[in-house]
Structures are given as C-alpha cells and as structure tokens.
Amino acid sequence: MDWDKLRIFHAVAEAGSLTHAGDKLNLSQSAVSRQIRGLEESLNATLFHRHARGLILTEQGELLHDATSSMNKRLDTASARIRDSEEEVFGDLRVTTTIGFGTLWLAPRLVKLYEKYPDIRVDLMLEERVLDLPMREADVAIRMKEPSQADLIRKRLMTVKMQLFATQKYLYANGMPNSLDDLIEHRLICQSVHAAQVGASSTLVQSLLTNEVGSILTVNNYFGVLQAALQDLGIGVLPDYVSVEDPRLVQVLPEVESVDIPVFLAYPEELRQSKRIAAFRDFVQEEITAYRKVLRAKKNA
Incomplete structure (x- = not known):
C-alpha cells in the first residue's frame, strides 16, 4: 500500500475536506483528489461519502482511519524519541490531568517549567476521561488514582484530601x-x-x-x-x-x-528515555517537594 496515499488519506479524514487537507499538505485540491481516488481504486472500496458540506468516512474509511491514526501515533513516538537531544529539552509534550488539579495546582506552576526549558511546548489537556497513554492520546498523565493500563511507568506523587x-x-x-x-x-x-x-x-x-x-x-x-x-x-x-x-x-x-486520594504520574514505557518526560517529571516532583514544605510551615504556624 502506498504510504504517501495513506498520509494524504489521513489528512483528508482529519480535515473532512479535500481543500483543507490540501492546504495543510501544500497540495492542490485536484492532486489530493487524485491520490484519494487512486487509493480507493487500489483497495476497491469507497472511503468517503461526498456531500455539499464536506466528506464523511464510510465504514471502510473508518477502518482505514483507525489504522492510519495508530500509525501516526507510533510515528509521533518515534519522532519524539529521535528528536530528544542528549542535552536539550524541546518539542511538544502532551500532558493530561483532571480539570481541578490541572487548573488549580499544575497550570499556575508551569511558568517555572518554561523558565527552565523555553523551547518546550506543553499541550495541557484537562478532562476527567482517562486518556490512553500506550495509544499516545497523551505523553504523560497525572491522575487521582493508580493507572491500570499496561506498559506504563508510574510514580506516586502525593495524596490529596x-x-x-x-x-x-x-x-x-x-x-x-x-x-x-x-x-x-x-x-x-x-x-x-x-x-x-x-x-x-x-x-x-x-x-x-x-x-x-x-x-x-x-x-x-x-x-x-x-x-x-x-x-x-x-x-x-x-x-x-x-x-x-x-x-x-x-x-x-x-x-x-x-x-486520602493518591496522585500518580504515568507515562508509556516506550518514552522512558524521553528528555521532555524526564524534565516534566522532575519539575513536578520539585514543585511537590516545595508544596509540602509550605504545607508543613502552614500547619506549624
């Protein structure tokens, strides 16, 4: 199967439009259309329903989109590991946690992370839904219970009441x-x-x-x-x-x-060597240590 056609198919499926996908890929609409038509012919399947408001995946298209999404996540992981420098921390870091913890505790402290690593780009995803880390829905998670997903490195950070x-x-x-x-x-x-x-x-x-x-x-x-x-x-x-x-x-x-509500940090085993993950993990641990000192001082006051 032609990898280039799959890349274009994935862009169209994500954008829902030949024009928008072409803009993202720097290709003309006609070039994108030809690639999709060629892919459909090679698979002997219709991948999109076409209507005035855009494109909708067919059942066969949904199956292929699931596969290309998985491929993209794996490629993102490989790219992140390759790009992580031995001495520098840079690039995208997708962090997921709950709305409460992310808004009230984590977000106000991120300025310190950016001061130390100005080239890092954090995508903070605040939601109660537990994202699938092995499938790369996020790079690292802070959750209010121990993660049950396999192939994760996990660390208990603190407890909350x-x-x-x-x-x-x-x-x-x-x-x-x-x-x-x-x-x-x-x-x-x-x-x-x-x-x-x-x-x-x-x-x-x-x-x-x-x-x-x-x-x-x-x-x-x-x-x-x-x-x-x-x-x-x-x-x-x-x-x-x-x-x-x-x-x-x-x-x-x-x-x-x-x-007591336990707070855990977790990330995929395959990102064990990631400099960005290590930097974020150490930053969170340092902030928790500082928080505990303030809490002790407040209780003893």
Whole structure:
C-alpha cells in the first residue's frame, strides 16, 4: 500500500475536506483528489461519502482511519524519541490531568517549567476521561488514582484530601459553623454527585448531603466550585491544596474531610528515555517537594 496515499488519506479524514487537507499538505485540491481516488481504486472500496458540506468516512474509511491514526501515533513516538537531544529539552509534550488539579495546582506552576526549558511546548489537556497513554492520546498523565493500563511507568506523587473552605468575608457575614448541624445556616458549594469526579470526593459530598443544608450550589468541576467560594457564595468542597494556593480561603470544620486520594504520574514505557518526560517529571516532583514544605510551615504556624 502506498504510504504517501495513506498520509494524504489521513489528512483528508482529519480535515473532512479535500481543500483543507490540501492546504495543510501544500497540495492542490485536484492532486489530493487524485491520490484519494487512486487509493480507493487500489483497495476497491469507497472511503468517503461526498456531500455539499464536506466528506464523511464510510465504514471502510473508518477502518482505514483507525489504522492510519495508530500509525501516526507510533510515528509521533518515534519522532519524539529521535528528536530528544542528549542535552536539550524541546518539542511538544502532551500532558493530561483532571480539570481541578490541572487548573488549580499544575497550570499556575508551569511558568517555572518554561523558565527552565523555553523551547518546550506543553499541550495541557484537562478532562476527567482517562486518556490512553500506550495509544499516545497523551505523553504523560497525572491522575487521582493508580493507572491500570499496561506498559506504563508510574510514580506516586502525593495524596490529596477533599475539605471544606470558605472566605473570611463569608464567615464574617454568616458565622463559622462548629458542627455539621450548623450547615443548615449555610450554602454548600460542591460538584454534583453525578459529575465525573474522584470517588472519594463524591462519597464526602453524599455524606454531607445527609445533613440538613440551608442551600446548595453544584458545579461540574472544582475550578467552578473555587470561583463560587471566592465570590463569598458559601462553603466549598475543595482539594486541600487550595489552602496553600489561595490565602483568602479558611478551612471550615477541619474534622470533615475525605479519605486520602493518591496522585500518580504515568507515562508509556516506550518514552522512558524521553528528555521532555524526564524534565516534566522532575519539575513536578520539585514543585511537590516545595508544596509540602509550605504545607508543613502552614500547619506549624
């Protein structure tokens, strides 16, 4: 099978248009069309349904696109390993983590990574869905549980607890609750128990909601919960590290917290020698060490 035709097919499948694929490949629309027609003839199959709004893959086209996507990911891996210099860190690094951890803990610290490695390009993918690292949906992941996928190098970074926080201004206006019974006088801000989230967080929220609560605001991610709490709307169920990240927050009912939530870093075995992965791993570890020092100082103050 002609590799060049497969490359062009993949570009068309991704773009959904001969013209857009041609622009990306620096080829004319007619040249792209000829290559696709030639590929279809060699396979004796129709790969695209053509309509006014663009191209849609046929069933046979979907099968071929799955194969070319897998090939592309493998080629990306090989390219990354080849390009990784022995002494320099540069190139693309796709990092996936949860919306909460990525927004509230990781993103604010990335400036230090760029200061040290200005030629690195981080693609930060924040979502609750667990991406497939061996299939190169991402290069490295930080997840709130140990990854179960095979062929991964994994490292436990730290643990997180979900706790209750509010601003001093909110507490001045509404009073500091001394027990769970006092929640009837307050608004609780939390993720919906139906939203994708860490099980320990959902368990804590469900437990809190067995008590009478004056009012409730649910948000589908922790960043939204944080922003609502910072606007003095109520008491937020948030990761414990927000107390270090934002001095405006005060912990409420310290005895109320989730069980430990482990935080793991993982990446494919085939990227073991990647300088970019090593640089990112070491950066995260250094930041966690610094975070722990601040946390200890805060507890001892």
